[in-house]
Structure formats: C-alpha cells, structure tokens
Amino acid sequence: MMETKSRKVILVGTICYTTFILFFMFFAFNRIEGATSVESYTFMLVPEGVPLLFPKLTFMWLFSFGNIAAFIPFGILIPLLYRVRFGKFISLFVLTILVLETLQALTYLGSFDVDDVISNTIGAAIGYVAYRVGFSSNISYKKLMASGLTIVVLLFGVMVVSEIIKKREGPIHSLTDMKEMTGATPVTENLPSFTVAGERIEPKMNVYSSEGESTKTYNYILGNKEDVWLYFYFGIPDNGDFKGAVKIIVDGQEIAQLNEQSYQGAEALRELPFNEVNEITIIVSGNAKLWDVGIRGMQHWWE
Incomplete structure (x- = not known):
C-alpha cells in the first residue's frame, strides 16, 4: 500500500499537472481572443489523419506529438492514486476527454476534434502500460528504466503504424x-x-x-x-x-x-x-x- 505522504505528493502533482493541461486546452494560443470571432460551434467527428508520423521539424508535428505525450503522465499518476484495471481506466479517460472536447467547442475556446480524442487516449494508454512495467509494484531503478524504454518503444510503434496507414499522393x-x-x-x-x-x-x-x-x-x-x-x-x-x-x-x-x-x-x-x-x-x-x-x-x- 502506498505511504500516505507519497500519496499526498502524487495527488498534489496530479492536480497541478491537470491544471496545467486544462490551461493549455482552454486558454493557451490566444483562445480567449479567438472565441469572440467565432460564430458557430465546431465539431469534427470524422478522423482526418493519423495521430503521429515520423519526426519533422515543424510546429504541426510538435503539436501532434504533444497531443500524445502530454497525456502519458495520466496513465501513470491515476493508477498510482487509485488501483484500476485498464478497461475501466481507459473508459473513464475517454469519457473525460469527450466532455472536455465538447466544452471547448461550446465555449468557442477550441473545437471538438475526434483526432485529438484518439491522440490523447493513445497517450494515456502508453502511460498505463509504462505504469504496469515500472510502477505497479516494487519500484526499482531497473523497472523505471524499463518503463521509460517502454514509452519510447510504444511512441515509435505509434509512428510506424501511422506511417503505414497514412495515405499519400499517388502518381498522375x-x-x-x-x-x-x-x-x-x-x-x-x-x-x-x-x-x-x-x-x-x-x-x-x-x-x-x-x-x-x-x-x-x-x-x-x-x-x-x-x-x-x-x-x-x-x-x-x-x-x-x-x-x-x-x-x-x-x-x-x-x-x-x-x-x-x-x-x-x-x-x-x-x-x-x-x-x-x-x-x-x-x-x-x-x-x-x-x-x-x-x-x-x-x-x-x-x-
């Protein structure tokens, strides 16, 4: 059982990190100024792209990477605080993201984008796997290293799958x-x-x-x-x-x-x-x- 002091530290860290993510979802990138010029809600319900391609030195790639990487910690922190099976964890996570994406659209502080839901969920799932590898019991330096390597391998796997399923311009x-x-x-x-x-x-x-x-x-x-x-x-x-x-x-x-x-x-x-x-x-x-x-x-x- 996790010590009470360690649990409090993780809880405070989770709250702070969640606040940081919510700030970026609702207030960063001049969202408030942009909300005044929007005349209709935006709901993008059909996936248009793949979550993450191989690295490119562009803002869009960094944004796509952030949409996954920023949610990896939740897959570690939440199970550390509350022991939960993967199915229940990912179901509650998806429900939460759907609610947040809907609020973004209804408040004109963003749009509901199903691609974001997919990317965020992949990040949380990667984090949960990393939790099972290195944090679920008897935490050690080797397990932490294995957990970090797991994250890298899974992110690379996402890129490989994304590159495979991505459609490209064919010949004329x-x-x-x-x-x-x-x-x-x-x-x-x-x-x-x-x-x-x-x-x-x-x-x-x-x-x-x-x-x-x-x-x-x-x-x-x-x-x-x-x-x-x-x-x-x-x-x-x-x-x-x-x-x-x-x-x-x-x-x-x-x-x-x-x-x-x-x-x-x-x-x-x-x-x-x-x-x-x-x-x-x-x-x-x-x-x-x-x-x-x-x-x-x-x-x-x-x-």
Whole structure:
C-alpha cells in the first residue's frame, strides 16, 4: 500500500499537472481572443489523419506529438492514486476527454476534434502500460528504466503504424485510364505536336480537341473517388482561328471554363482538387486543345 505522504505528493502533482493541461486546452494560443470571432460551434467527428508520423521539424508535428505525450503522465499518476484495471481506466479517460472536447467547442475556446480524442487516449494508454512495467509494484531503478524504454518503444510503434496507414499522393495517371462511359475518345497514340504562342508543345499522354467539329464531349466515370486532383494543360494552337473553349464539368457542376479571352498563350500545368468525384465531363469546342490530362488520388503505400 502506498505511504500516505507519497500519496499526498502524487495527488498534489496530479492536480497541478491537470491544471496545467486544462490551461493549455482552454486558454493557451490566444483562445480567449479567438472565441469572440467565432460564430458557430465546431465539431469534427470524422478522423482526418493519423495521430503521429515520423519526426519533422515543424510546429504541426510538435503539436501532434504533444497531443500524445502530454497525456502519458495520466496513465501513470491515476493508477498510482487509485488501483484500476485498464478497461475501466481507459473508459473513464475517454469519457473525460469527450466532455472536455465538447466544452471547448461550446465555449468557442477550441473545437471538438475526434483526432485529438484518439491522440490523447493513445497517450494515456502508453502511460498505463509504462505504469504496469515500472510502477505497479516494487519500484526499482531497473523497472523505471524499463518503463521509460517502454514509452519510447510504444511512441515509435505509434509512428510506424501511422506511417503505414497514412495515405499519400499517388502518381498522375492519364484520365483515359479511367472507365469511359460515353462520348468521344481523345488521341492517345502518335500524339501530334503543335505550337502555342510560339512554344512547341509535345504532349506525353493524351490530346483532347474538337477534331474539326463544333464541339466534342468526353465523359468518364471514376466511381466516387475521394481526395482527387485533376491535372491538365490548356491552349489554342497558333495555326487556325484563335477561337475555342474548354468546359470541365464534375458531377453535373461546371467548375472551369477556359477560352481565348481568359487564357492567353501556353499555360502551365494546372490542377483542380476535389473531395469526391464520380463523373468528369470535358467539352471542347473550336480550335482549343487540352492535353496531358491526368488524375491523381491519395493511396496507401501498398496500393
């Protein structure tokens, strides 16, 4: 049984540390000033990222690391004060964090972020494992060293898992690799070269044009792909009439219209990001051309 004096010291330390954490959750980073400009509550209920990647010298990495590391002591201190099984401890911890995150959102002193709940809980769980290794009984120097090593190993394990499940930008694929539903087929072989504003253009993947007709429509079904970028070049060749336009329609909504008035000369690579895409339609008219049209998505390392 823990001595009464030691227990009081740990209790005081726990209260002080809890106060410190609550200060950062509700008052640090100019939260009070920011609360006056917020007009609605913010609840982010869908996880958007992984808790912690390999170290990077950025504020965001330090913030992510702090979201885990700052809650490791609770996994040690609380069991030292009250003997509790892991299941009960982690359940009460999650409930407490949910309440605090909700208060942050309702008081405009922060937002409810499920990613923070996950990170904080991982920290508390790491602390509890460290407690079981070095603090649960017969505390010794070797056990304390083993406890510290356990924390380091588990943090590294979190980074490894996070790196594995993190989605990254995949390579750019030609839009013609997608399933084509209806419409014309762009040129993909023996690609013609042409000149735009005196610059020689040598397409690499495809060329979209009206091919002498008034307009031509190209249509693709992507199958509700998420986190997608559309890449392309646009221009009007020097030979022939300097008239033409391209419309890009995504899921029935026109998101880009390019013509001789809005764009002059050969354009640099352009990109359009989308949270989710099912259907892409490209309408080319006049002498306009779209080339090297590609698409890039987010994918895991094994995909």
